[in-house]
Amino acid sequence: MxxxxxxxxxxxxxxxxxxxxxxxxxxxxxxxxxxxxxxxxxxxxxxxxxxxxxxxxxxxxxxxxxxxxxxxxxxxxxxxxxxxxxxxxxxxxxxxxxxxxxxxxxxxxxxxxxxxxxxxxxxxxxxxxxxxxxxxxxxxxxxxxxxxxxxxxxxxxxxxxxxxxxLDLPNDPTVYGFGGRVPDWPADFAAYVDEVEDELKLRYGGAMIADVSQVLTYGGVFAYPALESAPNGKLRLQFEGNPVAYVLEGAGGRSSTGDGSILDAPATGLHQRVPVHVGNDDLIERLEAALG
Known part of the structure; x- marks a missing residue:
């Protein structure tokens, strides 16, 4: 070398x-x-x-x-x-x-x-x-x-x-997909879901990156949120949260932990978990307001 x-x-x-x-x-x-x-x-x-x-x-x-x-x-x-x-x-x-x-x-x-x-x-x-x-x-x-x-x-x-x-995120969002069990969603996130499911089509396949690709292609929102049983969610900041946020923000969308960009989340451990929400700007803005 x-x-x-x-x-x-x-x-x-x-x-x-x-x-x-x-x-x-x-x-x-x-x-x-x-x-x-x-x-x-x-x-x-x-x-x-x-x-x-x-x-x-x-x-x-x-x-x-x-x-x-x-x-x-x-x-x-x-x-x-x-x-x-x-x-x-x-x-x-x-x-x-x-x-x-x-x-x-x-x-x-x-x-x-x-x-x-x-x-x-x-x-x-x-x-x-x-x-x-x-x-x-x-x-x-x-x-x-x-x-x-x-x-x-x-x-x-x-x-x-x-x-x-x-790639630029379409301005007219079409799809949504959210991880975690519905009974495990906090009440504020569940209320947000009630809003967007009347506007968007459900697309969720159990592989984060495939679901994110749907959002990149059609516009919308993907999330693996904080759960009642797992307040930091499931996805890892180093391996999933940061790279997905980088891609979505680079394509003109937004990312959020629920309180600001995932890219600004302090890194404290290699396998650290973080709530992940990515998608069109308006949908993430509304989500942060709902979780506020």
Whole structure:
């Protein structure tokens, strides 16, 4: 290897290229890895063989890049030191892997931070996701959160990114999807749901990244809110909350913990959870007012 690249955005582009290059191998390995393994991941969730397979592939490929100093995954208790570079990469290797049994979409989420983990959303220099749907696609941006442009790519069988278009959230929202059990929703969030379900179509498939893709495509709102049994919600700030907020805000929408942008949430731990609400500006503004 040569000297580590010290330009975080250049390293981030290399990370996105690498994630795309690994995506066909991740997808090809899914059919034979639908069984659950013994034990749980650091978030207390059951682990599929496919989760571990995707994590190992991504750690090997991303960790080999010049400029990447740290690799962290939802499947690992601790971050892995991979070199002397300035960039830390946080990955959800297979978001929505429980959908594998029912053969529904899932994805890989990646966040590239300029600094050590845990890091705040304003430290992101790139973020995005691969979606394993009828086609394999990538949605991603590079640059500071306030400056990024979000683009969609098709991922070829050879793992190349082919640009499709820039993404802007439609002004006329159409869909909504909310996680958690309805009896577990706090009363203020339930009241907000009562409002928007009269205006929007329900689209919820059990994989965060697939549901977020619906919002990006059609406009609307996705949330995994605070629950009565889990006041911080379910999703992880480093691996899910920050990268999804980066993408939605970069596409012209908003994100919120219920009290301001997810990107401004203080980072206190690698597997820290945070309520996640993303979508069109008006819908998130109304949600914050309802939770106020």
């Amino acid at each position: 040569g000297a580590p690249d010290t330009d975080p955005e250049a390293v981030a582009e290399a990370v996105l290229d690498t994630v795309a290059s690994v995506a066909p191998e991740v997808r090809a390995g899914l059919p034979g890895r639908r069984r659950y393994l013994d034990g749980e991941n650091p978030s207390g969730e059951d682990v599929l063989a496919a989760d571990v397979y995707a994590d190992d592939l991504l750690e090997s490929a991303i960790g080999a890049l010049d400029g990447v100093g740290t690799y962290a995954s939802e499947e690992r208790e601790n971050a892995v030191d991979t070199g002397d570079g300035p960039v830390s990469v946080a990955v959800d290797p297979l978001d929505g892997s429980s959908n594998l049994r029912s053969n529904n979409p899932m994805g890989t989420v990646v966040a590239v931070y300029d600094g050590a983990l845990p890091a705040g959303g304003r430290d992101l220099v790139a973020a995005g996701f691969v979606l394993y749907g009828p086609v394999t696609s990538m949605v991603a941006g590079v640059g500071a959160p306030e400056e990024t442009t979000i683009r969609e790519y098709l991922v070829t069988e050879d793992g190349e990114r082919e640009a499709v278009d820039t």
